Amino acid sequence: MKLIIAIIKDEDNDAVSRSLTREKFRVTFIASTGGFLRSGRSTLLIGVEDDQVDKALDVIRKNCKKPGESKEKRATIFVLNVNQFTQL
Amino acid sequence: MKLIIAIIKDEDNDAVSRSLTREKFRVTFIASTGGFLRSGRSTLLIGVEDDQVDKALDVIRKNCKKPGESKEKRATIFVLNVNQFTQL
Amino acid sequence: MKLIIAIIKDEDNDAVSRSLTREKFRVTFIASTGGFLRSGRSTLLIGVEDDQVDKALDVIRKNCKKPGESKEKRATIFVLNVNQFTQL
Numbered sequence A, B, C: 001m002k003l004i005i006a007i008i009k010d011e012d013n014d015a016v017s018r019s020l021t022r023e024k025f026r027v028t029f030i031a032s033t034g035g036f037l038r039s040g041r042s043t044l045l046i047g048v049e050d051d052q053v054d055k056a057l058d059v060i061r062k063n064c065k066k067p068g069e070s071k072e073k074r075a076t077i078f079v080l081n082v083n084q085f086t087q088l
Helices: A012-024 A048-063 B009-023 B049-063 C010-022 C050-063
Strands: A002-009 A027-034 A038-048 A074-083 A084-087 B001-008 B027-034 B039-048 B075-079 B084-087 C004-011 C027-034 C040-046 C075-081 C086-088
Touching: A002 A048, A012 A027, A012 A048, A027 B039, A038 A048, A038 C027, A048 A074, A074 C075, A084 B009, A084 C004, B001 B009, B001 B049, B009 B027, B009 B039, B009 B049, B027 C086, B039 B049, B049 B075, B075 C075, B084 C050, C004 C010, C004 C050, C010 C027, C010 C040, C010 C050, C040 C050, C050 C075
Parallel strands: none
Antiparallel strands: A002 A038, A002 A074, A027 A038, A027 B027, A027 C027, A074 C086, A084 B075, B001 B039, B001 B075, B027 B039, B027 C027, B084 C075, C004 C040, C004 C075, C027 C040
């Protein structure tokens, strides 16, 4: 089990979250800010089986708009090992 | 040391957070949303010693209401290994 | 790669975040609450190379005000191993 923490731009959140949900990923959304100007970021928590990490990253990649002139990254993604996973 | 990331329903947050605090766990609360309808979720961060993980999970379990008709889970819990822990 | 999750007091956030940014660390800010009185906390996510962890912790340490009479900690910091790191 892995926990994906994806930090994306607010404007990409709708497309990314809908696409992840459509593909049966469970997404938790946290409002956040980042960057020099503290602009809006969406921090997504996504718990996935190990063999689903690539698919989830692919969905995120395809649904983030390409960076424009700005050098700012469109998404920063951390994949963490999960020691124990429980659902109630 | 472990970091427990517990995603629970907002309506369970009060009971869960109070009970964890009463048992001397330190809880950080983050407002979030999740699920198909983007309903309210409480994301809790709880740092615990390895031998306290089960106790913390037990407190969470006992204080989440049982799922009703809905198939939605009441809680999603990730336990992560902590590489380094510091308090100032 | 490491993910630093730093939970600090709101009043320290400005100094800590500015200093981290000045030192070229990338910081994501999440509003949160914690402690007995559920007072304001800033949860910071900072992705860093392994050899930059100490420097980042040092910046946080130097920019949190010293605890006063209260026994409350000024900062709680978790350093997590990152299994996979991607930027788009």
